Amino acid sequence: MRLQATGLGVRLRRAEVLRGIDLHLEAGEWLGVIGPNGAGKSTLLKALAGVLRHTGSLVIGSGSRATQIALMPQTPLLPEGMSVVEYVLLGRTAHLGWLRGETRRDRRIAAEVIGRLRLEEFADRPVTSLSGGEAQRAVVARALAQQTQILLLDEPTSALDLGHQAEVLSVVDELRRQDGISVIAAMHDLGSAARYADRLQLLAAGSTEAVGNPTQVLEPDVLSRVYRTPLDVHQLDGELVVLPRRTATTGRNNP
């Protein structure tokens, strides 16, 4: 077991934003956290990463939280005047001793993740000059440079085009298969969540609505209730696709 949370709760400005969340993560497992806007997905990731205070119990494998868990936030701060390579090197901070500069090994790791995310041509550009999608890949690269056992990704592909979405998710998937890294990813695209995750945890209004493998969780009645719109789940070439239910007025031949 890499991580186990029991009865996790978070209050923000007196509002109970998360309550009674039980969650576990095995070595090499990908857990997809899904749910509508405001369900508590980002709050859950921040609580697990130690950025937000929580109640309940959280047990993480050996080592400090900083060396065990890397969080890729949804809206990261990109520092002015910092190149992409310097920004990715920030991911090595947890490994640097106080006042110790980065080593050749840190630089090699940064160069490796920059290559993996195809950011070589941007390496010396100011990170603030990147497009939204390029910046998102730099943020993923910084999280990967931490070389932690657990990666928490908050909407890792929201700014990416289809090609880069597939590229970023498959790089993470490769790390999981090769190095046994465990992943918790909050994702809005339910098709991608079903494709990459071993299990899905569906949140609604701060609680868990369903947890299980993608076929168990992506169930039309549950999704329609939670997302407050009629949804259907289709199988397409062995993949699950969630689409708004067609009604008489949404038919293509209807005016």
Ligand SMILES: Nc1ncnc2c1ncn2[C@@H]1O[C@H](COP(=O)(O)OP(=O)(O)OP(=O)(O)O)[C@@H](O)[C@H]1O
């Ligand atoms: N500082 C805060 N004070 C009060 N409420 C907050 C605060 N931050 C977040 N919330 C509320 O907590 C709830 C959960 O927010 P969270 O960002 O975790 O949702 P989410 O599932 O990640 O949503 P989205 O899909 O829109 O990113 C929301 O209702 C949000 O308004």
